Amino acid sequence: MNKLKMKNLNFPMLGKKTNNNRLVYLDNASTTFKHAYVIEAERKYETEYSANIHRGIYFISEKATREYEEVRSKVKHFINAKKETEIIFTSGSTGSLNLIAYSYGRTFLKKNDEIWISSLEHHSNIIPWQIICSEIGCKLRIIPINKDHTVKKIPFGKQAKLLAITCISNAIGVANPIRNWIKQAKERNIKVVLDAAQAVPHFKMDVQELDCDFLVFSGHKIYGPTGVGILYGKEKLLETMVPYQTGGDMVKEVTFQKTIYADLPAKFEAGTPNISGVIGFGAAIDFVNKIKFQPIAQNTIFQKAKEKLIQIGAKIVGEEFGKIQVPILSFTLQNIHPHDIATILDQKGIAVRAGHLCAQPLLNLLNVPALTRVSLGEYNTDNDIDSLIDGIKFVKKVLKC
Amino acid sequence: MLSEIYGDLILDHCRNPRNYGDIHNATHRICGHNPLCGDKIELTFIVKDNHIENIKFKGKGCAISQASASIMTNELLGKTTEEAILLFNVFHEMLTREDFSEKNIFVDSFFKKAGVFLNIKNFPTRVKCATLAWHSFNLALKENKPQQNDNIN
Numbered sequence: 358m359n360k361l362k363m364k365n366l367n368f369p370m371l372g373k374k375t376n377n378n379r380l381v382y383l384d385n386a387s388t389t390f391k392h393a394y395v396i397e398a399e400r401k402y403e404t405e406y407s408a409n410i411h412r413g414i415y416f417i418s419e420k421a422t423r424e425y426e427e428v429r430s431k432v433k434h435f436i437n438a439k440k441e442t443e444i445i446f447t448s449g450s451t452g453s454l455n456l457i458a459y460s461y462g463r464t465f466l467k468k469n470d471e472i473w474i475s476s477l478e479h480h481s482n483i484i485p486w487q488i489i490c491s492e493i494g495c496k497l498r499i500i501p502i503n504k505d506h507t508v509k510k511i512p513f514g515k516q517a518k519l520l521a522i523t524c525i526s527n528a529i530g531v532a533n534p535i536r537n538w539i540k541q542a543k544e545r546n547i548k549v550v551l552d553a554a555q556a557v558p559h560f561k562m563d564v565q566e567l568d569c570d571f572l573v574f575s576g577h578k579i580y581g582p583t584g585v586g587i588l589y590g591k592e593k594l595l596e597t598m599v600p601y602q603t604g605g606d607m608v609k610e611v612t613f614q615k616t617i618y619a620d621l622p623a624k625f626e627a628g629t630p631n632i633s634g635v636i637g638f639g640a641a642i643d644f645v646n647k648i649k650f651q652p653i654a655q656n657t658i659f660q661k662a663k664e665k666l667i668q669i670g671a672k673i674v675g676e677e678f679g680k681i682q683v684p685i686l687s688f689t690l691q692n693i694h695p696h697d698i699a700t701i702l703d704q705k706g707i708a709v710r711a712g713h714l715c716a717q718p719l720l721n722l723l724n725v726p727a728l729t730r731v732s733l734g735e736y737n738t739d740n741d742i743d744s745l746i747d748g749i750k751f752v753k754k755v756l757k758c
Numbered sequence: 759m760l761s762e763i764y765g766d767l768i769l770d771h772c773r774n775p776r777n778y779g780d781i782h783n784a785t786h787r788i789c790g791h792n793p794l795c796g797d798k799i800e801l802t803f804i805v806k807d808n809h810i811e812n813i814k815f816k817g818k819g820c821a822i823s824q825a826s827a828s829i830m831t832n833e834l835l836g837k838t839t840e841e842a843i844l845l846f847n848v849f850h851e852m853l854t855r856e857d858f859s860e861k862n863i864f865v866d867s868f869f870k871k872a873g874v875f876l877n878i879k880n881f882p883t884r885v886k887c888a889t890l891a892w893h894s895f896n897l898a899l900k901e902n903k904p905q906q907n908d909n910i911n
């Protein structure tokens with residue numbers, strides 16, 4: 358890690374104690390620590406110009422509006438969207454996916470239309486589609502997965518309308534072949550939704566180059582606040598879609614008989630949004646823009662973690678589906694249940710994830726009821742990996758195996 | 759603290775679960791599931807003449823959920839349904855009430871075994887693991903009442 362980056366690693370949560378031990382936080386795929394700069398941006402809003410946006414005819418409201426809209430512009434550059442109006446602030450990836458399912462679904466989908474998802478999806482890219490399917494009568498189809506993850510051709514039916522896929526699995530860190538799949542979808546005029554929640558923290562995403570129709574991600578997985586996320590959508594689509602939630606701020610004119618909706622992006626941002634969250638999110642993007650993304654093979658801390666875990670008897674899960682692309686390591690350890698591992702590691706100050714990782718269908722495919730997951734952030738060190746390995750030795754000792 | 763919950767008794771019951779299996783002619787059958795962590799327990803038992811004549815479980819899950827199920831089946835075998843409900847209540851209170859204290863001699867002997875779970879209170883995210891089998895039992899007993907009568911008649 359170079360000097361400049363070290364200087365920027367200012368996270369107030371680092372160095373905290375838990376259970377009388379140094380906190381070793383290894384659950385970054387779930388959520389990341391907030392950068393000091395993010396917290397400061399939020400604090401500034403709350404203490405210096407706390408006001409609603411798009412409404413007040415006074416200085417602090419205008420300032421809040423300016424700061425809020427500036428983040429939209431940052432996000433536009435961050436993912437290379439064509440226009441600011443294609444960027445909608447939501448409550449997170451989940452909020453964005455629900456918005457697409459509800460709004461795109463109600464506008465465009467008909468009975469027997471096919472919605473395709475992959476086997477690697479997070480629950481939040483499964484359940485909204487199940488609901489749309491049961492309401493409208495669409496069919497949810499799953500891209501079959503082979504052991505070596507070579508799906509050459511997606512067996513799209515005549516009525517295939519939508520491909521909604523995650524870029525990277527939150528459970529096993531493996532990528533879907535999104536470029537290949539997008540190409541297949543585009544040949545048949547199928548619209549594409551990309552869940553980039555796990556990709557954005559580690560890869561530059563360019564929506565024009567990818568040619569996806571929608572892309573979603575969350576602020577709290579890139580060192581920003583919880584409760585803020587992004588929905589990118591191509592302008593033409595967003596313009597024709599019905600609003601998701603309705604109320605204040607998303608209208609041009611309201612009479613008791615009818616309403617003329619506001620233009621994009623306000624049409625999809627009903628009510629007072631998470632203003633401080635959005636402003637903090639902008640600061641998080643500034644930080645992520647400074648990270649030099651490195652290929653996983655060059656991530657020495659990840660490689661060390663993987664090697665040491667294998668040495669100590671852990672079986673890394675998921676590699677039969679492809680190469681791990683982000684610093685996520687899910688494993689099983691002998692017959693020890695992940696919850697017992699997590700509870701005992703916690704006593705040593707080590708935070709890992711254990712359970713079904715919000716990806717039950719994938720775990721069923723893998724034929725494991727639960728996994729232990731270690732996921733790294735920018736601030737994790739060699740030291741953290743040493744603590745983890747010592748922790749796992751301790752787990753074995755406590756459980757006498 | 760840790761060694762108290764992952765003590766010898768729990769590790770033993772987890773590795774060598776007692777009363778493991780399925781009773782095909784059970785009067786009561788229930789699948790308990792903790793969606794948060796995926797622990798699963800399938801509990802079958804026979805109530806005859808108001809006594810728990812046989813009880814078995816099958817399951818997948820963490821050491822605590824499996825050991826708790828194993829110890830529970832041991833404790834409930836041969837008890838009357840009233841005694842079983844009393845033990846359920848004691849176990850439940852033990853894990854959820856701060857001011858809990860052992861009440862009588864009948865319960866006291868129960869404590870020699872089930873008391874190992876007292877310390878789970880210090881691990882709030884794991885209380886549900888310890889109570890899964892007990893809640894399943896209680897639910898099955900309540901829900902299956904009419905069917906139980908049918909079988910007896």
Ligand SMILES: Cc1ncc(COP(=O)(O)O)c(C=O)c1O
Nearest residue numbers: 449450451479481527554555575
């Ligand atoms: C791949 C993926 N999609 C969606 C989500 C949901 O994100 P959020 O909880 O921020 O809405 C997550 C978060 O765990 C994720 O990993």
